[in-house]
Structures are given as C-alpha cells and as structure tokens.
Amino acid sequence: MSRAWLAVLAAAVLLPMAVRHALATEIWIFAIFGLGLNLLLGYTGLLSFGQSTFFGAAAYVAGYLLKHYETNVFAALGVGIVVGAVSAALVGYLCVRRSGLYFIMLTFALNQMFYFIAYQWTTVTGGEDGMPGIGRPALLGVDFRNPLAYYVFVAALFLLSLWIMQRIVESPLGKILQAIRENDVRAEAVGYDVPRFKLLAFVIGGAFSGLAGVLYSMLFGIVPLEAIGFVFSGNVLFATLIGGSGSFYGPIIGSFVFIWLSESVSVVWERWPLLLGVAFVIVVLFFRGGCVEAWARFWSWRERRRALAGIAQ
Amino acid sequence: MALLRTESLTKAFGALTAVNGVTLEVQAGTLHSIIGPNGAGKTTLFNLLTGQFPPTSGRIVFDGRDITGTPAHRIAHLGLARSFQRTNVFPALSILDNVWIAAFARGRSWRGLVWRRSDGYAEVTERARVALADVGLADKADQPAREISHGEQRQLELAIALAAAPRVLLLDEPAAGLSPDETQKMVALVRGLKGRYTIVLIEHKMDIIMGVSDRVSVMHFGSLIAEGTPAEIQRNPEVRRAYLGGMVAE
Numbered sequence: 001m002s003r004a005w006l007a008v009l010a011a012a013v014l015l016p017m018a019v020r021h022a023l024a025t026e027i028w029i030f031a032i033f034g035l036g037l038n039l040l041l042g043y044t045g046l047l048s049f050g051q052s053t054f055f056g057a058a059a060y061v062a063g064y065l066l067k068h069y070e071t072n073v074f075a076a077l078g079v080g081i082v083v084g085a086v087s088a089a090l091v092g093y094l095c096v097r098r099s100g101l102y103f104i105m106l107t108f109a110l111n112q113m114f115y116f117i118a119y120q121w122t123t124v125t126g127g128e129d130g131m132p133g134i135g136r137p138a139l140l141g142v143d144f145r146n147p148l149a150y151y152v153f154v155a156a157l158f159l160l161s162l163w164i165m166q167r168i169v170e171s172p173l174g175k176i177l178q179a180i181r182e183n184d185v186r187a188e189a190v191g192y193d194v195p196r197f198k199l200l201a202f203v204i205g206g207a208f209s210g211l212a213g214v215l216y217s218m219l220f221g222i223v224p225l226e227a228i229g230f231v232f233s234g235n236v237l238f239a240t241l242i243g244g245s246g247s248f249y250g251p252i253i254g255s256f257v258f259i260w261l262s263e264s265v266s267v268v269w270e271r272w273p274l275l276l277g278v279a280f281v282i283v284v285l286f287f288r289g290g291c292v293e294a295w296a297r298f299w300s301w302r303e304r305r306r307a308l309a310g311i312a313q
Numbered sequence: 314m315a316l317l318r319t320e321s322l323t324k325a326f327g328a329l330t331a332v333n334g335v336t337l338e339v340q341a342g343t344l345h346s347i348i349g350p351n352g353a354g355k356t357t358l359f360n361l362l363t364g365q366f367p368p369t370s371g372r373i374v375f376d377g378r379d380i381t382g383t384p385a386h387r388i389a390h391l392g393l394a395r396s397f398q399r400t401n402v403f404p405a406l407s408i409l410d411n412v413w414i415a416a417f418a419r420g421r422s423w424r425g426l427v428w429r430r431s432d433g434y435a436e437v438t439e440r441a442r443v444a445l446a447d448v449g450l451a452d453k454a455d456q457p458a459r460e461i462s463h464g465e466q467r468q469l470e471l472a473i474a475l476a477a478a479p480r481v482l483l484l485d486e487p488a489a490g491l492s493p494d495e496t497q498k499m500v501a502l503v504r505g506l507k508g509r510y511t512i513v514l515i516e517h518k519m520d521i522i523m524g525v526s527d528r529v530s531v532m533h534f535g536s537l538i539a540e541g542t543p544a545e546i547q548r549n550p551e552v553r554r555a556y557l558g559g560m561v562a563e
C-alpha cells in the first residue's frame with residue numbers, strides 16, 4: 001500500500017477525534033464530490049462549472065425517497081448515483097462538442113436551469129426553504145442517527161470511492177482522457193471518438209457527484225436550494241484547484257482546506273469567500289498545481305538547503 | 314489492385330479550392346510520394362484521406378470500401394495512420410504513453426476499458442515498445458514528450474503512427490525542421506519502413522523523394538499535374554516549369 005493511502009487512512013481514523021463529527025463527515029463527502037470533478041478537470045481538461053447539477057439532482061431525488069418512503073440507505077445511494085450519472089449524461093451530451101469558454105458557460109447555464117427548476121417546483125423541493133425532514137434510516141441494525149456511526153459509514157464509502165477512482169484513472173480510460181486533455185485532435189486521429197469519451201468522463205464524474213449529494217442530504221437532514229446552485233459548483237471547483245487538480249489526491253487536500261476554512265473563518269468573518277478568492281488567485285498565479293505543488297516545491301527547497309548546508313560544512 | 318484510391322477528390326475552403334479533382338491510386342506495398350510547392354494542397358489531401366473533414370465532392374476508397382465522410386477515429390481503426398507536418402503529440406504524457414495510446418486504439422477492443430490496469434495489457438505495451446525501438450527512442454520511454462528535442466519529437470511523431478500497426482502509413486513531411494544530420498537519420502528510417510508498409514509520403518526535399526519513392530505524384534494549386542517514376546518526374550517539362558525549376562535551383 002502506498003504512503004498516500006496510509007496517510008488517507010490515518011486521516012480517516014484521526015479526523016473525528018480532532019473535529020466535530022459532522023464536520024469530519026462533510027470533509028469526506030466534499031472529497032468524493034471533488035474526485036468526480038477532477039476526472040473532468042484534472043484528467044480530461046474540462047472545466048465544468050456545473051457540478052452541483054448532479055450533486056443537487058441526486059440529493060433531491062434520493063432525499064425525496066428517504067423523506068416520504070424511508071427507503072433503504074443503499075437503495076437511496078443507488079438511486080442518487082444513477083440520477084447523478086443520468087443528469088451528467090444529459091448535460092454532457094449538450095456540452096462535449098463545445099470547447100473553451102463556450103463549454104464553461106454552457107455547463108454554468110444548464111446548472112442555472114436546474115437551479116430554477118428546483119426553485120420553482122416548491123411542492124417537491126421546498127423552493128428557497130429547501131427540502132427538510134430527510135432521515136437516516138438504520139442499516140443492518142446500525143443507527144445512523146449516531147454521528148460517529150454515520151461518519152464511519154461515509155468515511156468507508158469515501159475510501160471505496162477513492163479506490164474505484166484510482167482503478168479508473170489507472171485503466172486505459174485514464175490514459176485516454178489524459179491524451180484528450182493534451183491533444184484532442186491527435187487523440188481523434190489515432191482512433192478515439194473524443195466527444196464520446198468526454199461524455200463517459202461526465203457520466204462517471206456525475207455518479208460520484210450523485211453519491212456525494214445523497215450523503216450530504218442525509219448528513220444535514222435537508223437539501224438546501226444552494227445544493228444545486230452555482231455557489232456549490234464554484235466551491236468544489238475552487239477546492240479542487242486549491243488542492244491541486246493535477247494530482248490524484250489534490251481534491252482530498254482541497255476538501256480539507258476548503259471545509260476547514262469555511263468552518264473556522266466563516267464564524268469570525270462573514271466575508272470569508274474573499275479569502276477563498278485570494279487563495280484562488282495565489283494558486284492561479286504561483287502554484288498551478290495547488291497545495292500539492294506548493295508542498296513539493298517546499299520539499300525540494302528544503303532538500304537543496306540541506307545539501308548546501310552539507311557543502312558549507 | 315490499388316489499396317487506396319481517390320476519385321475526383323475536391324475540397325473547397327470558401328473561394329479557395331485547396332484540393333481540386335484529385336484522382337490518385339496507391340498500390341499496396343509501394344512508397345508513393347506527393348510533392349508540390351507550399352500551399353499546393355498536400356496536407357489538405359491527407360486531412361481528407363484521414364477524415365479530418367469531409368470532401369466537398371469526390372470519393373475515397375480504401376481496400377475496396379468507400380470511406381468518404383467516415384469520421385477520423387473510425388478511419389484510424391480501419392488501418393490508415395498518419396504523422397503530422399507540425400508535431401502533434403501529447404506533451405505531458407511519457408513517450409511510452411504517447412505510443413501506447415495509439416497501440417491501444419488499434420486493438421479495437423474496449424474490453425477492460427475502465428477497470429483493467431493499463432500495465433496489464435502486455436501485447437499493447439509490447440507493440441508500443443517495438444514502435445519506439447523502430448524509431449530509436451526506446452531508451453527515452455519514461456520521459457515526458459515535452460522534454461525531448463525537436464528531432465526526437467519528429468521521431469515520436471512517426472512512432473505514434475507506427476504503433477497503430479497501420480495498413481497504410483501517411484507521412485506528412487517527416488523531416489520538417491530537421492538539421493541535415495537529423496534529416497539523414499529520418500531518411501534512413503523511412504527507407505527502413507519501405508516494403509513493410511504501404512507508405513504515402515509528402516516531402517519537400519527533392520533528394521529524399523528521388524531516392525526512396527516507387528512513384529511520385531505532383532500537386533500544384535490543388536490539382537495533380539503529373540505522376541510517374543522519380544526519373545519520369547524529373548524529366549517532365551511541365552513539372553520542371555511549375556515546381557522543379559525552383560527547387561533544383563535551391
């Protein structure tokens with residue numbers, strides 16, 4: 001097992017001892033959301049500004065089932081994953097043939113469209129008030145109303161998601177998506193139907209977003225309208241960029257930084273998103289690879305200093 | 314029988330007819346060169362053959378099958394592989410991955426696409442390594458493509474086409490931008506491929522063409538103005554007037 005995996009495992013065990021259980025749970029949920037985005041952003045080179053479409057759609061549908069029918073947890077998760085994947089297929093189908101700014105704007109515009117559906121359809125979604133009253137039905141005798149039990153469940157699902165995503169990026173598909181990111185004309189010329197592969201990346205990313213959305217609705221017992229709004233799309237994007245979209249583990253670090261910042265700073269400073277903006281600018285200007293790159297650079301700087309010190313002696 | 318054939322192939326970009334009624338036959342196993350001055354439409358002809366864009370009119374027949382209008386990725390699966398005049402690789406990927414991607418596509422099987430680990434595809438990796446060895450890049454396999462020299466990128470460009478195990482190899486000025494030394498190496502390389510593949514070669518440098526070609530077609534302002542053996546082409550007065558005169562003086 002690699003060192004990165006050991007670090008992730010250690011974090012999963014230690015986190016609930018360090019912070020509130022709900023916060024710890026939210027970090028892993030957001031990390032799943034980020035993993036899904038990064039398949040598009042980091043691997044395929046598609047900047048989707050509409051990931052909350054899949055997150056929110058899954059949260060509403062599964063939340064509705066949980067609320068009104070107290071569905072089995074796994075059934076709710078399964079439905080959420082399918083809703084995430086299907087909504088992503090729909091959005092992806094309309095977007096994959098566009099590129100650059102058009103692509104970004106279109107993902108954003110479609111996200112807005114879903115947002116307004118949720119906003120208007122108050123009988124189901126509760127509109128601005130959100131959809132409250134979502135429970136966490138027990139599973140195999142485990143009571144998920146206990147925060148620690150729910151934390152363990154989410155952390156386990158995160159690890160499973162991480163493993164699945166690792167298999168995906170290490171498969172031929174992972175290489176093909178990166179090839180498309182690097183040079184889509186050549187990828188097409190050597191035999192890949194580029195729009196179709198981009199669509200596949202959307203669907204997989206949407207499935208992960210859907211899973212995250214359902215877990216989120218169960219965590220807070222409510223689907224807030226923002227869950228399908230552009231702020232959520234922006235949050236996961238910023239978090240992933242800050243963590244490092246060029247790295248497989250970047251979204252996890254991004255999730256830690258983002259959720260921790262929003263928790264600790266937002267209480268003392270209402271305008272904390274400003275800080276997020278500053279962090280984003282720093283990343284874009286100096287550390288395109290986000291925290292992962294900053295960390296790697298710090299280490300090589302230290303090594304060099306050590307080596308110099310060695311020579312000086 | 315001709316392996317690759319075009320019938321009155323035409324491509325117009327607005328008012329400009331880049332390829333104009335080209336009828337061409339490439340015999341299996343030969344090296345067929347296409348020459349012509351800048352802007353003659355040679356690259357556009359390749360773009361048509363590989364399905365980059367559809368022709369305005371005319372037909373393309375590959376191995377007895379009409380492939381006119383077939384999208385680029387399907388044509389690649391049929392066994393038509395090309396290299397590009399302007400180096401067109403995957404910069405951040407390793408040299409091996411650059412070639413692996415092409416080798417995998419030619420396998421025409423999507424089995425294990427999202428789940429099997431890519432290092433488990435032994436035959437694909439083997440084909441990729443052979444292609445790298447063919448162009449002399451075997452020892453650079455793990456370097457990112459963006460870190461190698463221009464000359465090596467030209468070799469990689471060729472390796473990507475070879476990795477597809479093509480039935481027809483379309484080479485668009487493989488020696489573009491190379492030093493005289495590197496050009497020599499590239500010529501030797503192409504000569505080594507002759508006989509193993511059916512090759513269509515676009516080239517500017519006359520000495521290369523005359524030494525390696527079985528047949529030569531000359532393009533001028535989008536049209537074919539002559540075709541024959543290298544010796545016939547050199548003697549052809551129309552070719553000399555349109556094109557060779559300038560080149561020979563160079």
Ligand SMILES: Nc1ncnc2c1ncn2[C@@H]1O[C@H](COP(=O)(O)OP(=O)(O)OP(=O)(O)O)[C@@H](O)[C@H]1O
Binds near residue numbers: 331354357358
């Ligand atoms: N996609 C395009 N859109 C518009 N015009 C184009 C396009 N591609 C090529 N052309 C034009 O078609 C003509 C033929 O270009 P082409 O690249 O095929 O020439 P070539 O014979 O390959 O020249 P060179 O020897 O310089 O590579 C040129 O005038 C070029 O500007």
Ligand SMILES: [Mg+2]
Binds near residue numbers: 357
């Ligand atoms: Mg050209």
